[in-house]
Amino acid sequence: MIISVASGKGGTGKTLVATSLAVSLKDKCSLQLVDCDVEEPNDHLFLKPVIDKKEPVAIPVPKIDETKCTFCGKCAEVCAYNAIAVLPKNVLVLPNLCHGCGACSYLCPEKAITEEDMIIGVVESGHAGNIDFIQGRLNTGEAMPVPVIRKVKEKVSPDKTVIIDISPGTSCPVVESVKGSDFCLLVTEPTPFGLNDLTLAVETVRKLGILCGVVINRAGDNQGKMEAYCREQNIPVLMTIPLDTEIARLYSRGITLAEGMPRWQEKFESLFRHIKELVDERSSSLKR
Amino acid sequence: MKIIITSTAPNLDAEIDPRFGRCQYFIIVDPDTMQFEALENSSATAGGGAGISAAQSIVDKGIEALLTGNCGPNAYQVLSGAGIKVITGVTGKVKDAVENYKSGKLKADSQPNVRAHFGSGGGMGGGRGMGQR
Numbered sequence: 001m002i003i004s005v006a007s008g009k010g011g012t013g014k015t016l017v018a019t020s021l022a023v024s025l026k027d028k029c030s031l032q033l034v035d036c037d038v039e040e041p042n043d044h045l046f047l048k049p050v051i052d053k054k055e056p057v058a059i060p061v062p063k064i065d066e067t068k069c070t071f072c073g074k075c076a077e078v079c080a081y082n083a084i085a086v087l088p089k090n091v092l093v094l095p096n097l098c099h100g101c102g103a104c105s106y107l108c109p110e111k112a113i114t115e116e117d118m119i120i121g122v123v124e125s126g127h128a129g130n131i132d133f134i135q136g137r138l139n140t141g142e143a144m145p146v147p148v149i150r151k152v153k154e155k156v157s158p159d160k161t162v163i164i165d166i167s168p169g170t171s172c173p174v175v176e177s178v179k180g181s182d183f184c185l186l187v188t189e190p191t192p193f194g195l196n197d198l199t200l201a202v203e204t205v206r207k208l209g210i211l212c213g214v215v216i217n218r219a220g221d222n223q224g225k226m227e228a229y230c231r232e233q234n235i236p237v238l239m240t241i242p243l244d245t246e247i248a249r250l251y252s253r254g255i256t257l258a259e260g261m262p263r264w265q266e267k268f269e270s271l272f273r274h275i276k277e278l279v280d281e282r283s284s285s286l287k288r
Numbered sequence: 289m290k291i292i293i294t295s296t297a298p299n300l301d302a303e304i305d306p307r308f309g310r311c312q313y314f315i316i317v318d319p320d321t322m323q324f325e326a327l328e329n330s331s332a333t334a335g336g337g338a339g340i341s342a343a344q345s346i347v348d349k350g351i352e353a354l355l356t357g358n359c360g361p362n363a364y365q366v367l368s369g370a371g372i373k374v375i376t377g378v379t380g381k382v383k384d385a386v387e388n389y390k391s392g393k394l395k396a397d398s399q400p401n402v403r404a405h406f407g408s409g410g411g412m413g414g415g416r417g418m419g420q421r
Contacts, residue, residue, distance in 0.1 A: 076344055082337025085344045085366040092369055094362055097337050 008197030010168030024268035059100030298326030306357025307407030309339030339363030
């Protein structure tokens with residue numbers, strides 16, 4: 001079963017939930033924690049994994065042979081990302097905008113374009129105790145996380161319990177990371193921004209046909225609107241984590257909630273059971 | 289000799305559009321005769337790389353200089369590669385800018401004056417909270 005942890009708004013507690021869920025379940029099932037927040041992977045700070053494999057991730061970018069090029073402009077015309085500009089006497093390639101789709105080299109009438117690999121990041125795998133740990137890391141200054149996320153996801157073992165930590169937002173990296181999950185846990189906070197971005201995240205996840213549930217983090221007495229939205233949308237609120245400086249203190253020291261306050265382990269285990277029930281319920285209703 | 293100006297409307301009385309890649313119109317004008325041609329900027333709504341695409345669309349028009357508000361690094365690279373002088377920080381009406389150019393009051397830049405994506409507007413929602421960025 002694959003559970004992804006997303007949010008919409010940043011800084012709501014995805015890493016807090018993903019790492020504590022992993023730590024709480026590690027002795028109950030065969031577990032894999034996958035950090036797909038490749039622009040800022042943080043789970044390692046809490047899990048302190050031993051990394052025993054690093055594989056570079058590259059995308060093919062065009063290389064132009066100007067002795068063959070006639071400056072016809074076809075490559076710039078077919079580039080959906082405007083990564084090529086054809087000037088009267090030379091061709092400019094902007095590799096940071098290139099998605100590596102290959103259209104330019106495929107369509108060049110002079111066969112003047114070859115592709116060369118440009119390394120944009122790395123996939124690191126290892127283990128933290130009995131947790132199988134995978135993370136992607138996009139190189140600083142690179143603009144495209146999706147190819148790194150794709151490589152990270154090739155390592156997912158669906159026969160295990162997989163927890164995927166996802167970047168904030170609702171754009172391509174999030175879609176790529178959430179895709180294929182059995183369940184998406186949306187971590188939010190009871191603020192107007194939290195609610196606004198939760199709404200966007202719910203729309204995204206629903207469009208992908210993935211079941212979702214909400215965790216309200218930093219809750220106090222102000223989550224009425226959030227709960228009303230969830231009721232109205234028929235989304236279960238599966239856990240509420242209070243606004244508590246002790247939790248923040250543990251977090252700032254790189255200690256998971258499940259380890260720092262062991263009573264939370266039972267809560268995360270019950271969160272997992274609840275998710276499993278919802279997923280089983282859905283798959284049996286789909287079979288019917 | 290012709291120059292190109294980013295404009296908010298297709299005439300010489302219009303205000304200059306401060307953006308290059310996502311400007312509404314380009315006005316190509318001959319400063320000596322004030323004869324002009326207005327082109328809609330088809331790159332204004334590009335998903336990404338608007339500056340490059342806009343620059344690409346004007347490199348073969350025999351233009352000496354671009355007058356605009358801001359120009360980012362990617363567009364600057366294409367324009368300067370094509371030998372077009374880039375003059376930023378230009379405001380006011382298009383025709384006044386042409387006059388100022390003619391009288392030598394405007395100087396070309398030797399580098400882009402804004403970062404990439406400067407003129408693409410907000411709404412990207414990139415905030416991550418917790419002071420990570």
